[in-house]
Amino acid sequence: MGDEVVGTGYTREQRQRYREKVRQCLDVFERMLAESSFDFERPLTGLEIELNLVDAEFEPAMANAAVLESIADPDYQTELGQYNIELNVSPRPLPGDSALELEEALRRSLNEAEHKANAAGAHIVMIGILPTIMQQHFHTEWMSANPRYSALNESVFAARGEDLLIDIASPTSPDRVTAFADTIAPESACTSVQLHLQVSPQEFPASWNAAQALLGPQLAVGANSPYLFGKHLWAETRTVLFLQATDTRSVELRNQGVRPRVFFGERWITSIFDLFEENVRYFPALLPEVSDEDPVAVLDAGGAPRMQELRLHNGTVYRWNRPVYDIVDGRPHLRVENRVLPAGPTVADVMANSAFYYGALRVLSEEDRPVWTKMSFATAESNFTECARRGMSGTVYWPGFGELPAEELVLRHLLPLAHEGLERWNVSKQVRERYLGIIEARCKSGRNGAEWQVSTVRALEARGHHRLSAVREMLRLYAGNMHSNEPVHTWEVPG
Template sequence: MGEDVSSTSYTREERQRYREKVRQDLDVFERMLTTSSFEFDRPLTGMEIELNLVDAAYEPTMTNAEVLAKIADPDYQTELGQYNIELNVDPRPLPGTAALDLESDLRESLNRAEKLANETGAHIVAIGILPTLMPEHFHPEWMSANARYQALNEAIFAARGEDLWIDIEGPGGEQLATYADSIAPESACTSVQLHLQVQPSEFAAHWNAAQALSSVQLAIGANSPFFFGKQLWHESRVELFQQATDTRSIELKNQGVRPRVWFGERWITSIFDLFEENVRYFPSLLPETSDEDPVALLEAGKAPQLSELRLHNGTVYRWNRPIYDIVKGRPHLRVENRVLPAGPTIVDCLANSAFYYGVVRMLAESDRPVWTRMSFAAAEENFRQGARRGIDARVYWPGYGEVPADELVLRHLLPMAHEGLQRWGVASEVSDRYLGVLEARCRQEMNGASWQIKCVERLEARGKDRMTALHGMLERYIEGMHSNEPVHTWPLPK
C-alpha cells in the first residue's frame, strides 16, 4: 500500500506545510517533463500480487507477521490486513521468452512460500475477495502493524466524520448493506498490479489506452463474486474498494465531490494532467513532509525524489495510476494498471497480463486512437458493466456498437494482442500459450468469478447452506490454483 509514514496524526501546521511542498513538487515535475532525461533504455514490466492467508478450515488467519518471518524473503511484504501478504516481482523486459521464465519463477516462489506458510498452519490463496471472510473476522485485531495503515484509517474517518456505509447489490438481486467502523473491508480487495515503463511523450496514449481497455480486463478477468456471504458483482472488489475508502459524507457525494477511488473524468494529453488533478481535487491524507529542496536538486542536475507529490499520489486510488519513481538516480514514469483481481492461477494472471500489454501497445500506437471515437463517459460505463457482470457484460466499442465483451475479445482484441506482443518482440510461443488461455476462457464463458458462482450453485443444489458451499468452493479453488491449470479447465461438482 505504498511507503511507510512516521506518524498517525498531524498538526494543522504540518498539513499546511505539506500542501506547500506538494505544490512545489508539482511545479518541479512540470519543469522536469520538458527539461529532464527520463530512463527508458528498454521496455520494462513489473507485477505485484496481493494474496490471502487461510487456516486449515479455509477461514482467514490473522498471522501474516508469522508467515512473513517464516518465508523470510524480501519479495514478500505485509499488506493492510493481517490475513494479507504481497508478492513483488522485480521489473523484467517483455521481449523473447521472459514471460515463460517468469511463470516458472513465480510458481517456484509460491510453492516455497506455501510450504513455509504451512509450517505456521496457514495456506496462501490468490483470489480477488476471500469468500469465507465475514464481519466477525475483523474483531478484535485485523490490521497489520504498520503506521501507514493506522494513519490512513484515522484520516479517512476524520474526513468522513461517520462510519462507512457499504451498499452493494448484485445483478442477481442479492444485496449487502452494512456499516463499517474501520477500513477493514478494503483489506478484502486483493489484486494484481501491472506496471509498464513509458517515455513521457508516450504516457498519455498508454494511460488513455489502459483506461479504454479496463472494462474488458474486468469482464474477462473477474474473480471476486462473493463478499460477507453474499453473491454481489462478478468483480465486487471494484465497488467495495471505492466504498471502503470513501472520505465523503452523503452531503459531499450529493455535491459531486470526487471519490478517492476514481476512474477519472477525462482523457488526458500528459501525465501532468493526472498529478495536477490530484493536487487540485484531493486533500492530503498522510501529510508527511521531507527536508528535500526539489528546486535546488533539479538546478544541480539531479533528480529530486518529489516525496510529497508521490505520497499524495499514493492516496488517490486511480484504476490506472501514474507513477514517478527514481532508480539509481534516474527518473522514470510508469502506468500502474490496478484493475485485475488476484488469481485464479499464475498462468491465468500471466494470460491477463499478456492480453493487457499486447492490446495497450496497439491502442497506444493507433493512427486513430479509440479514445478519439469514444466518450470518457462511455468508457466509465463500460468499466462499471465489466465489474458488475463479468464475462456476461456487454460493452460499447467504436465500430462494433454494444457487444458482448467476450465476443469483442474473440473478434477484435485478441488479434490486436497477438500483433502488439509481436511488436514488443515477445516470442510466438509466449503469445500462443497465454493468449490461447484467454481465447479458451472466452469461448467457454468461464473465468474465476463464473467458476466460483457455478461451483457454489451446484453445492447449494446438493442441499448445502451458503457458508458451507463457500467453504467447499474455496477448498476446490485452492486445489485448482495449485494445479496451475487455467480456471476454465477446472472441474465443477456434479
C-alpha cells in the first residue's frame, strides 16, 4: 500500500487537495519517463510471502502482535488480520544458483520464525486461504492495530454505503457461500505470494503484457485456495474473494460497468504511464493523505521525487500485475509486481512457481511477434477466470494451439519457454531442473495444492469425518507436509 497513513477520516478539502496532488505527481512521472535515468542495469527480483497463524487446534490465532514481538525480525511485518504476518525478502539477482540459496534461506528463516511463534502459542501456515477460517472469526477483534487498515476499512464502506456481499458458487460441487460483511475482514483471508521484477521503462510494457497473458497458466499450476468457510469453491477462491471483499461499488454501479478496485485491466499497454493514468482517471481516492513534498521542485533540482500521493493511490488499486515506482538509494526504479499466486504449499513449490513465472516471462516479453499481438485482452481475462475456477483442468485458449487444457499448454509450450528464459537469465542448470521439474511433475500428476486439499478432504469424509472435521484434519496434515518441504505433487492422500 506504499507509505503509512495517519488519519481514518477525511474532509472534502483533503480529497480535493489530494486529487490535485495526484494529478501533479502524474505529470511529474510523465516527465521522468522522458527525461530521467531509471535504475535497471542490474535487474533484481523480490519476493513477499503472506502467512497465517493458527493455534493448537488449527483455528486462526489472533496473535500477530505477540508473534512478531517474539520473532523480532524486521523482515516479518503485520498484515491486515491479526492472524496474518508477512515475510519480505530482500531483492536479489536471478543468475546462477541464487534461487537455491534463497530456498535455503527461506526455509531457515521460516523454521526460526515457527519456533519463535510456538513460544507465543501459535503455528505458521503458508496457504492461500486458511481453510478453518469461519464467519464467526470476523466478529471478534480480528484487525491488526495499524491506522492504515482502519482507514482503508472506513473508506471502503464510506464509498460503498452498504455491507459487502460475498457470493461465490463452486463450478464443480453444490457448495456456495453467500454472506454479508460489515468490515473488510474477508480480505484478510486472502494470503498471497508477490513476485517483483525490476525493469527499464522501455521494457515495462512488454513485461507487463507478458505477465498478463501468463496469469491464467500461473493460477492453473499454482492454485491453493479451494475452501472458504468450510465450503469447496473455486480452485483459487482467493481471487474472487479478494475482488468481492474490496468492492467499493454498489449493485447499481456494478450494473453500470464501473470498474472494480481489484482490476484485471482492459487492454494491452504501450507504456507504464498507461496504468498509472488509468488508476488516476478511473478510481477515486481511498486514503487521501497529502505530503509536504513538491515533486516538481525536487525534479527540477535534479532529485528523484517520492510522489507519495501517486504511490499511495496506486497501492489501493489491486491489479494482479501492479506497476510499481520506487526510490532506492536516491535513484528511481520501476517494477512489475505479480500478485496472483497464493502462498504455499511449500517453499520448494513457491520457488518453482517463481521460476516458471520469471522464465516464461523473459521469453514471452522478447518475442518478435509477441503473444498479445495474437490474442485479445478479453481472452487473457477469460483464461484467468477459467483457471481460477478450475485449476489445471481448466480449458484455455493460446495462439497456435487453440483451446486446450491448461496443464497441456504448460507442458507442451510454456515449460520449454521457461527453461529457455531462465537460460537467458543465466540461471544454472541445477536450478532450472529442480524447480521446473516440480512444475512438470505437478502437470503430469494433476496435483497442485488445491487438488491435494480437495482430494484429502474427500478421503477424510469417506472415512466418516464431517466437513469441518475433515477440513481441520486436512490442515493438520498440510502443515506437516509444508514443513517437510517436499513438493505438493508428492504428498500422499489418505487411503
